[in-house]
Amino acid sequence: MSVIWTLNLRHLQALIKVAEVQSVSAAADAANLTQPAITKAIAGIERKLSCKLFERMSDGMQPTESATILIRRVTRALDYISNNKVSLTQVRALIELAEAGSYKLAQVRTGLAASALHRSVNDLSAILGYNLVKKVGNRIILSGQGKKYYSRCKLAKTELETGALEVQGHQGRWAGVIRVGAMPLSRAKLLPAAVSAFHKMHPEVRVSIMEGSRAELYDHLCNGDLDFLLGALRSEAEAGPVEQELLFYDKPVIVVRKNHPLAGKKNLTEADYAQYPWIVSGVGTPIRKLWAGLFSEGNLPQTPVECGSIMTIRELLLEGDFLSLVSKDQLRAELELDWVSILDVPGLSEQRPIGITTRDDWFPSPIQTDFIHLLRGSLDK
Structure with a gap:
């Protein structure tokens, strides 16, 4: 289990407040916690992350560089969570449910009771004021708002994990x-x-x-x-x-197998390369748009294969009279081995x-x- 799930958002908020006011007593008043509770919370964070967060100076609590690093990430995580009543337990429950697809599978993934996960997600929905999940047949899926908040929770998790790693890295342990x-x-x-x-x-x-x-x-x-x-x-x-x-x-090039009928010919035109079948990537991709630009309107040739896998493209080129528009770097080894050839097409400038x-x-x-x-x-x- 990631160390971030052992943390407490309220304790992290207290950490930010202590760094801001440089006083445990002042932070306790602002956070509505006792001084011993804040002291214990900070000690717990230091223990879990194996770092020192404050220097106890005569003029107050001075945050260390580790604290500054962590606070930057915690602040970003809290912005994503966007509600100070939400707990990390609830954040984790939503993430695990979304990625497992059911409470039962989420229980297997986490070792947490399905009932506890269900309660956490329901409590989170109540805090946010909208349903995060809905039942479709026997499946539990995220609602539209649930998908958006799940994404925010994932980003919050990423920020906290990055913060923990940066603190570790600051101590020379990347x-x-x-x-x-x-x-x-x-x-x-x-x-x-x-x-x-x-x-x-x-x-x-x-x-x-x-x-x-x-x-x-x-x-x-x-x-x-x-x-x-x-x-x-x-x-x-x-x-x-x-x-x-x-x-x-x-700048992509048009490639064919070594013994293709067009291989080695000079000054090829659209009329030459339009009569052969092509292997192209899917509609909407940049390379597909460049390929379409090779032809005059209404003169697109056959595209019996749509494929973005260079390994598949290579094998198809070697087995037939296909043409494809690819980067030279993608077939560098095949070109060096003389398995494929680049067609001579003057004016080919698409990039x-x-x-x-x-x-x-x-x-x-x-x-x-x-x-x-x-x-x-x-x-x-």
């Missing part, structure tokens, strides 16, 4: 995980180079890579399951509530922006910042 959502192009060269360099810099920190299209990864980013996405950027109108950082422009996508309110930790710097730096190699 740990945790960098969680990357990798779209197809990023997996070819850019991401592996950054991961390799990051492992040398922080061997104690894991890197978890979730592969998929932007559509598959986007909700995981918004819920805090991923730190950032790496791959093709979207237009401002399509992007959503995110920040996008351009790293470079990729797509590749970069980093983060939540618009994301505040990266030092190790996350290190990873981002390595991504930028890998462009020069």
Whole structure:
């Protein structure tokens, strides 16, 4: 179980107040707690996170750097939770129910009684003033408002976990995980180079890579399951509530198998490449839009296969007369082995922006910042 579930939001709020007024007695009055209760609460947080939060000085309680780091994350978590009556027990219950799909499975995941989880979710609904879940047949699903609050709870959890890791890192004990959502192009060269360099810099920190299209990864980013996405950027109108950082422009090429009828021919035109079947990614993706731009209106060729997997695309290219529009980096090894060829199409200038996508309110930790710097730096190699 994560250490954050052993914490108490009221105690964390008291921590913020003590740092603000630099006095346990003044904080006790403001938080409606006794001085011994606040002293015990702070000692409990220090014990659980293995850190010292205050220096007892003659002029009051001076927060340590660990306290400052933790308070920044706690404040962000409380903003997501947005109600000072909510407890972490209730936050955890909602998250576990949403991810397990039933109280029974949530009990198996957590070891907590299903009745206790049910009570916590009901109490949370009462505090918020709306139903978080609804029953559909034999299933329990989140309501529309429940989905939104679940996302806020996930982000609060992420902030608290990051805070605990930052406190640990401040003491020279970095740990945790960098969680990357990798779209197809990023997996070819850019991401592996950054991961390799990051492992040398922080061997104690894991890197978890979730592969998929932007559509598959986007909700995981918004819920805090991923730190950032790496791959093709979207237009401002399509992007959503995110920040996008351009790293470079990729210029896709048209590829075929080595002995394809078009391989080796010069100055190919639309009339040449429109007569063959194509493998393209799904509708709405940047590469699909670039592909459509290769043809005059009403002249789109057959697309018998929609696919974003470069491994599948490669095998299909080798087995037939298919064409595909891909990045050279994605088929670098196949090109070096002379398995596939790039068609000579003069004037082919379509390009797509590749970069980093983060939540618009994301505040990266030092190790996350290190990873981002390595991504930028890998462009020069």
